[in-house]
Amino acid sequence: MARRFFKQFGMTILSLLLISYLVLQLALNVGDLVEIEHVTYATAMDKKELDAYIFRDERVIESNASGTRSYIIDDGEKTNNGQQVAITYSENSSAAVQDRIRDIDRKIAILRKSVIGNGKSTTNLEMLDEKIDALTFDIIRAVNDNDLDKALRLKNDLTVQINRRQALITPPTETDKQTDYEAQIASLTTEKSSLEASLTGASVIHTTTSSGYFYSAIDGYENVFTMEKLQNLTIQEYNELAKETPDQRLIENSVGKLVVDARWFLVCKVDKRTASAYAVGSTYDFVFPYFSGRNLGMKLQRTISQTNLNEVVLIFNTNFMPDGFNYTRTQKVELVAKTYQGLKVPVPAMRSVDGQTGVFALDGNKIIFKKAVVLYEQNDYYICALPVDPQYPSRKDKAYVSDNSVSLYDQVITSGRNIYAGKILT
Structure with a gap:
């Protein structure tokens, strides 16, 4: 019985030694395994999320007529002065x-x-x-x-x-x-x-009092977000806008409204340091989550500031009225400070070798080091500059492949052991 026990014990020890040996050999022979990703071309935006208010030049078409209303024209349709827009029937x-x-x-x-x-x-x-x-x-x-x-x-x-x-x-x-x-x-x-x-x-015909773009929906803020208020807006008044409530009387006793000017305004607030990056008269992109995250360029018309406050109100405007745009008075927007276009390189691939920033890339089965100029970092990747073709130094050519700088479709190494330039992978 004892002999059988020692025999089984010995076999177990030998099995463990054999497994350990195999694991060691495997570890020694897989040192050349690396993970790679391909470099692609991408666009990234440096964005700042803000609370914004929308101002438009609007004229409410009020009516106390009771009954069933039938609209003659569609929302967003351009109208002339005196044009019929709706009829209320008894x-x-x-x-x-x-x-x-x-x-x-x-x-x-x-x-x-x-x-x-x-x-x-x-x-x-x-x-x-x-x-x-x-x-x-x-x-x-x-x-x-x-x-x-x-x-x-x-x-x-x-x-x-x-x-x-x-x-x-x-x-x-x-x-x-x-x-x-x-x-x-x-x-x-x-x-x-x-x-x-x-x-x-009996019926009551509702007509416009001026030309403009007709909308049947009334939100009750038409007498709050006015052109007059925008013209004389102060920082204190801007801060009070969040406390405003819709006018129910206006909602219940109106047929619709006319937007009499295609130009509309977006008003937001930032700190003075952020505001210093924006110039009056320049156009900046906004991302509108309520508009399926699409971009819209708007010109910075003017700014409002006070010496004793670290706040600046920015007033942007545009004449563009996109189809299906959501003009909700208060909404989250993303102001794009700058847009970067270049090569998308994973963060784990970026390294510093002899004081130079770059990546290890594959040239066949050989590892080479290629320099990289980082333009912007976002989440888990960098946007890097395109390589410069010495024959056309002023031209940005995505297709140009450099021997020394990271290029489009390069296979860059994101992980691996004992990685160095000149190593041959086996």
Whole structure:
């Protein structure tokens, strides 16, 4: 029994020694294993998150009329002075009829655009297919960006192109008038006339008092974020804006509002040190999380500061009114101080050798050292300068591959043991 025990014990010891030997040999023979990543081209932005307020020149269209309201024009549509924008009916049925009339007007507008003309763009099937493909992808992108208003507008354009294509493939006949758009327009026009004649009950027509862009939504801040307040704004008044509340009376007794000037303003506050980096008259990019994180350039119009306060109010403006933009009065924005473009290099790949900053890269199975000029650091990578082609020193060429400086698509080493320039990996 004892002999059997010692035999098993001895076998166990020998097994452990054998395993230890194998582990040691494995460790000695995998010293050349390295991890690599490819250098890519990237853009990074030095951003500062801020709380911002939006000011626009707005005129509220007030009304105390009670009943069911029907809008004649769409949000964001440009209007003239004295133009009808909505009708309030005393009877619900009349409002429903007016909504149907508006729907007919939209269909007639689409059908009129669908009528095939003599131009190449409306008679060339290949060009129509290209437009249909482009509009389809634009709608998909708009939906992905949560810009449903834009998607709906593009849907009408897509319908027009599909109608034109259908008319080319299957022209109308005596028995099939599906693509006879002129006949459909005539039928809808007759229906519209009949509906207009059936309207009964009292109604109030709401018209504009000036030209501008119409919006049916009222947030109650129209009398707070005014051009007059912006013109005379102080730092103390800016700090008080957060305490403002919406005017419910305005919300309940208004048909909508007119934005009478395409120019709108973004107002935010920073410390004096940050403000010193921005120059009046220059344009800076903002990232708007409420606008699917997209960028918008705005010009710094003026600044507000006081000698006894370490705060500066920055007032930016732009005339650009993007489709589907969210004009929520108070929102988080990211002010882009500077944009960097260059080579994206992982942080673990960056090293210092003999006082020079650079990376170890692979040239076949040989390790070489290549210098790198760091422009910006963000999270887990650096943005580095492109290498300079000595034949074209003033040109930034992404495709140029340098023997001495990190270049696009280089295989850089992010981890490994006993790494040095000149080593041959086996």
